[in-house]
Amino acid sequence: MKGNSFKYLLKQGVKSLWSNRMMTLASVGVLTACLLIVGFAVLLTENINNMVKYMEDQNEVVAFMYTEADYHDKMEAEGQTPFTLSSETPEGETSWWSEFIEETQQKIETVDDNIQEVTFVSKEEGLQQQKEQWGEKGSLLDDYQGEENPLPDSFVVKIKDLSRLSQTKSSLEQIEGIESVRAADSVANTLTDIKRLVNIVGWSIVAALVIVSLVIITNTIRATIFSRRKELNIMKYVGATNSFIRLPFIVEGICLGLISAVIAYLCIWLGYSYVLGTFLDQASSWLQSAFASIIPFQNVALDLGAFFLISSVAIGVLGSIVSIRNHIRV
Amino acid sequence: MIDLVDVSFTYDNQTPALDNINLHVDKGEFAFIVGSSGAGKSSIIKLLLREKVATSGTVTVNGYNLNEIKAKKIPEFRRTLGVVFQDFRLIPTLNVFDNVAFSLRVTDASNRYIRSRVPYILNLMGLADKAKRFPHEISGGEQQRVALARALVNDPPLIIADEPTGNVDPELSYEIVDLLKGINECGTTILMVTHEHDIVRHFGGRTISIEHGKVVFDEFIGGRNEGK
Numbered sequence: 428m429k430g431n432s433f434k435y436l437l438k439q440g441v442k443s444l445w446s447n448r449m450m451t452l453a454s455v456g457v458l459t460a461c462l463l464i465v466g467f468a469v470l471l472t473e474n475i476n477n478m479v480k481y482m483e484d485q486n487e488v489v490a491f492m493y494t495e496a497d498y499h500d501k502m503e504a505e506g507q508t509p510f511t512l513s514s515e516t517p518e519g520e521t522s523w524w525s526e527f528i529e530e531t532q533q534k535i536e537t538v539d540d541n542i543q544e545v546t547f548v549s550k551e552e553g554l555q556q557q558k559e560q561w562g563e564k565g566s567l568l569d570d571y572q573g574e575e576n577p578l579p580d581s582f583v584v585k586i587k588d589l590s591r592l593s594q595t596k597s598s599l600e601q602i603e604g605i606e607s608v609r610a611a612d613s614v615a616n617t618l619t620d621i622k623r624l625v626n627i628v629g630w631s632i633v634a635a636l637v638i639v640s641l642v643i644i645t646n647t648i649r650a651t652i653f654s655r656r657k658e659l660n661i662m663k664y665v666g667a668t669n670s671f672i673r674l675p676f677i678v679e680g681i682c683l684g685l686i687s688a689v690i691a692y693l694c695i696w697l698g699y700s701y702v703l704g705t706f707l708d709q710a711s712s713w714l715q716s717a718f719a720s721i722i723p724f725q726n727v728a729l730d731l732g733a734f735f736l737i738s739s740v741a742i743g744v745l746g747s748i749v750s751i752r753n754h755i756r757v
Numbered sequence: 758m759i760d761l762v763d764v765s766f767t768y769d770n771q772t773p774a775l776d777n778i779n780l781h782v783d784k785g786e787f788a789f790i791v792g793s794s795g796a797g798k799s800s801i802i803k804l805l806l807r808e809k810v811a812t813s814g815t816v817t818v819n820g821y822n823l824n825e826i827k828a829k830k831i832p833e834f835r836r837t838l839g840v841v842f843q844d845f846r847l848i849p850t851l852n853v854f855d856n857v858a859f860s861l862r863v864t865d866a867s868n869r870y871i872r873s874r875v876p877y878i879l880n881l882m883g884l885a886d887k888a889k890r891f892p893h894e895i896s897g898g899e900q901q902r903v904a905l906a907r908a909l910v911n912d913p914p915l916i917i918a919d920e921p922t923g924n925v926d927p928e929l930s931y932e933i934v935d936l937l938k939g940i941n942e943c944g945t946t947i948l949m950v951t952h953e954h955d956i957v958r959h960f961g962g963r964t965i966s967i968e969h970g971k972v973v974f975d976e977f978i979g980g981r982n983e984g985k
Contacts, residue, residue: 432865446850661846664806665907666836667863 436671440678450651451683457647458687458742459694461640462735466695468636469734470727472629477722479622486618488584488592488610490535490599494550494577495524498604514574528580531604535582538602541595544585550578579606590619641742649750652676659751676747684743688735695731699724758784758915758946759805764814766800766970774800776970777814782948784914787941789957790950792967798950801967802919805948806840807831819915836864839908843920845900847892847907853879854888857906864911874910882906882936898929905936909945916940918949922956934960 444451493501495513502509510523528547535545548556554576558565571577586595592615599608652659662672703721759782766775775797782788792798803809804816807823816823819837826834839860847856857878858871866874879885882902887895892903901921908916918937922930934949934956941947951957957964961980966973 431867432862435862443850657846658848658850661848662859662863663832664835664840664846665860665863666832666834667859668832671832671863 432671433674436674437678440675441682443675443679444682447651447655450647450654454647454651454683455687455690457643458640458683458739459691461636461643462687462691462739463694465633465636465640466691466731466735467698468629468633469731470695470699470722472625472633473727474721475625475629476622479618479625482618483589483615484585486589486611486615488586488596488599488608490582490584490602490605490608492528492531492580492582492604493606494579497579497606498524527604531602532582534602535584535599538598539595541586541588541591542584543587546583548581548583550576550580553578553581589615592616645746645750647746649746652747652750673748673751676751677744680743680745680747681740682743684739684741685736687743688732688739691739692732692735696724696728758782758786758819759948760815760817761801761804762815762817764804764811764816766797766804766809767812774970775804775811778967778970778972780965780972780975782946784946785941785944786963787938787947788949788963788965790948790965790967791952791954791957793952796967797970798952798967799919800970802917802950805917806838807834832863836860836911837913837915839911839913839916841901841904841908841916841918841921843923845892845897845904845924847900847903849892852889852891853884853895853903856892856903857910860907860910878906878910881909898925898932901925901929901933902936905933909940913945915946915948918947920950920952922951922953930956931959 492498499509499512510527513522513524516522532545532547536542554568554571557578558568561568584599586592592610593612596608596610596612599605659672703724706721759780761778761780764775764778764780765773767773778797778801780801790798790801800809804811804823805818807818807821807826811824819834821830821834821837823834848859851859854875858875861871861874876885876888879888882905884899884902884906887899887903892900895903901924905921908918916937921933921937925933930953937947937949938960957978959981961978963975963977965975
């Protein structure tokens with residue numbers, strides 16, 4: 428095929444969009460609707476996933492160490508040579524206990540590959556946090572400053588995979604110097620379950636919708652081509668090759684796909700932003716904090732756009748090729 | 758030009774349509790094929806256009822053996838003949854000019870050639886002022902002339918006309934056949950299928966009569982306007 432014919436056929440494909448405008452409208456309508464449904468399902472699933480992930484991130488494990496005095500007594504009771512307490516360490520020297528804290532932090536960081544971040548919270552910081560939480564009554568804790576502080580040093584541990592929480596928890600408990608580990612096991616389990624459910628249900632809905640869309644779209648294109656089968660026949664009688672007949676239809680398919688993708692994309696963009704805006708304006712503070720983790724449109728804009736363009740153009744082209752095949756055997 | 762040797766043809770549903778037909782049409786001839794409906798005329802056309810393949814015997818058209826032709830070569834073969842149908846078969850979404858030009862476009866003709874050749878043929882067919890019209894905007898007789906122009910534009914050595922007068926007014930029928938006769942005089946072989954005996958008797962020429970799938974008559978008959 429020479430460039431001359433190619434240009435002519437391209438033009439023919441674009442022209443026939445207009446000459447068969449009712450069918451164009453029907454195809455674009457169906458394709459847009461399908462893209463919209465799939466797009467919203469994807470966004471919904473992604474958002475629920477994101478929310479669960481946000482809640483996961485809030486979930487911290489706290490590993491409490493023995494207090495220095497308790498650990499000192501424990502060693503004595505076990506018959507080991509006890510260390511020099513910080514209060515007895517000469518000034519200017521690093522105490523045994525602060526070295527022990529550093530060692531313990533290193534042990535926690537390497538206890539297994541599920542550890543994401545370890546933050547040391549000294550007993551002074553712990554007390555300060557406690558005071559802030561108590562608000563006005565915080566002054567009640569003023570007597571427990573310095574030597575009187577009953578709180579232990581602790582580590583706030585962020586973990587990567589919540590489903591392996593209990594395993595990590597028991598590993599942490601094994602570490603020398605750790606007295607207890609506090610973790611919200613039941614919350615973690617619920618979140619993990621929700622996440623699994625959302626993924627399974629969400630993506631099966633998306634898959635089902637994709638299949639339904641494909642069926643509807645192929646049928647629409649088939650109807651378009653059926654209404655033009657005479658035209659195809661005539662072309663064959665005049666000596667047109669299959670590719671000569673096919674190219675305008677493929678061009679048409681690409682155009683239908685592009686138009687639908689653009690319309691669906693704009694609709695999703697506007698709809699999503701509108702819904703997001705309404706929720707943020709009107710929802711209660713509890714909902715607002717939940718919705719704060721909603722993915723902003725610009726974060727998914729590129730992926731969604733690429734997904735729409737590729738899938739709709741592919742559907743348009745494949746639909747054209749598949750449905751035309753049965754009609755050009757003359 | 759056309760060579761049918763011992764050709765039989767049976768449709769998929771086992772209905773026998775052609776029974777041991779032998780037919781030879783030479784270059785430059787004008788031949789009528791006549792017969793009542795169901796006699797096998799359309800089956801012959803289908804074989805000649807390679808829409809169907811003979812059940813037995815060989816069909817040769819324009820040097821192509823249609824029993825053995827490869828699917829890829831069929832478009833190339835079809836470009837060597839012009840076809841005119843009873844129902845015109847114009848492409849409804851293309852105007853007169855583009856319908857005629859379509860025959861050239863499939864052959865990869867240059868735009869320049871198309872722009873000079875198509876108006877020439879339309880002029881010849883008396884359609885110069887209809888170039889921008891769409892098929893549904895012109896009369897049946899004009900549509901058939903467009904179809905004829907489309908068949909002619911490639912300058913094919915053979916034109917097959919399947920009941921070209923079937924859907925046009927009687928007076929226009931004569932006009933169409935006149936055009937075909939004129940084309941024939943320029944050296945193009947023409948095979949015209951018709952069931953209108955009046956036309957055959959009026960124009961005369963080689964007449965092949967088909968009944969029940971067999972050739973029952975194949976002779977030259979004199980027309981009433983002979984020597985006109």
